[in-house]
Amino acid sequence: xxxxxxxxxxxxxxxxxxxxxxxxxxxxxxxxxxxxxxxxxxxxxxxxxxxxxxxxxxxxxxxxxxxxxxxxxxxxxxxxxxxxxxxxxxxxxxxxxxxxxxxxxxxxxxxxxxxxxxxxxxxxxxxxxxxxxxxxxxxxxxxxxxxxxxxxxxxxxxxxxxxxxxx
Numbered sequence: 001x002x003x004x005x006x007x008x009x010x011x012x013x014x015x016x017x018x019x020x021x022x023x024x025x026x027x028x029x030x031x032x033x034x035x036x037x038x039x040x041x042x043x044x045x046x047x048x049x050x051x052x053x054x055x056x057x058x059x060x061x062x063x064x065x066x067x068x069x070x071x072x073x074x075x076x077x078x079x080x081x082x083x084x085x086x087x088x089x090x091x092x093x094x095x096x097x098x099x100x101x102x103x104x105x106x107x108x109x110x111x112x113x114x115x116x117x118x119x120x121x122x123x124x125x126x127x128x129x130x131x132x133x134x135x136x137x138x139x140x141x142x143x144x145x146x147x148x149x150x151x152x153x154x155x156x157x158x159x160x161x162x163x164x165x166x167x
Contacts, residue, residue: 001057001058001060001065001108001109001112002057002058003055003056003057003058003112003113003116004055004056004058005049005052005054005055005056006045006048006054006055006056006067007049008046008049010049010056010064011042011046011049013064014045014054014056014064014067015042015045016103017065017066017067017101017102017103018034018039018040018045018067018099018101020101020102020103020104021101021102022034022035022038022039024104025132025134028133028134029133030129030131030132030133030134031131032129032131032157033128033129033131033132033157037154037155039154040099045099048069048099053069053070053071054067054068054069055067055068055069055070055113055116057102057109057112057113057116059105059106063105064103065102065103065105065106065109066100066102066103066109066110066112066113067099067100067101067102068097068099068100068101068113068117069096069097069098069099069100070095070096070097070117070120071095071096072094072095072096072120072121073093074092074093075092076094076095076096077096077098077125079127079150079151079152079153080096080125080127080150080161082150082151083147083148083149083150083161084148084149084150084151084158085148085149086146086147086148086149086161087147087148088125088147088148088161088163089145089147089163089165090123090163090165091123094121094123094124094125094163095117095118095120095121095123095124095125096124096126097113097114097117097126098126100113100114100126100135110135110138111138111141114126114138114139114142115142118142118164118166122165122166122167123163123164123165123166124163124164124165125161125162125163126139126144126161126162126163127150127152127159127160127161127162128159128160128162129157129159129160130157130158130159130160139162142164143164144162144163144164145162145163145164146160146161146162147161147162147163148161149161
């Protein structure tokens with residue numbers, strides 16, 4: 001597998017992957033994280049592409065099998081400034097992954113994407129809905145630490161906040 005930046009010509013495939021992910025999450029006990037608002041909207045993904053922060057994961061046949069948002073810098077995620085029931089373990093210079101999804105065609109797509117992002121910055125933060133046990137299990141297997149709870153602007157649902165720092 002490999003990662004590259006998303007282009008405008010990828011948008012339909014990316015939106016198909018998000019549709020698959022919403023269905024998968026609903027079938028695995030997490031219907032509310034993306035399903036209620038049909039998240040993420042196409043306009044947000046187009047903005048991510050324009051800003052150069054949207055990425056796709058390609059399989060060995062060069063087919064798009066996953067997608068995610070990645071950014072890195074100082075305090076790049078404003079909702080992470082306030083964390084409840086815990087604290088971050090690192091400083092404010094970190095990478096963040098959002099909106100990670102795969103088409104379910106093979107195992108390990110999500111882990112591959114997160115490892116790619118971690119290789120880029122060595123310090124990664126990510127959050128997920130409390131019902132998203134699939135993501136929580138993956139983050140635990142990858143060595144992330146649960147640090148507390150954050151709240152996003154889109155809704156009032158709490159998100160479990162995770163972090164990993166590599167030397």
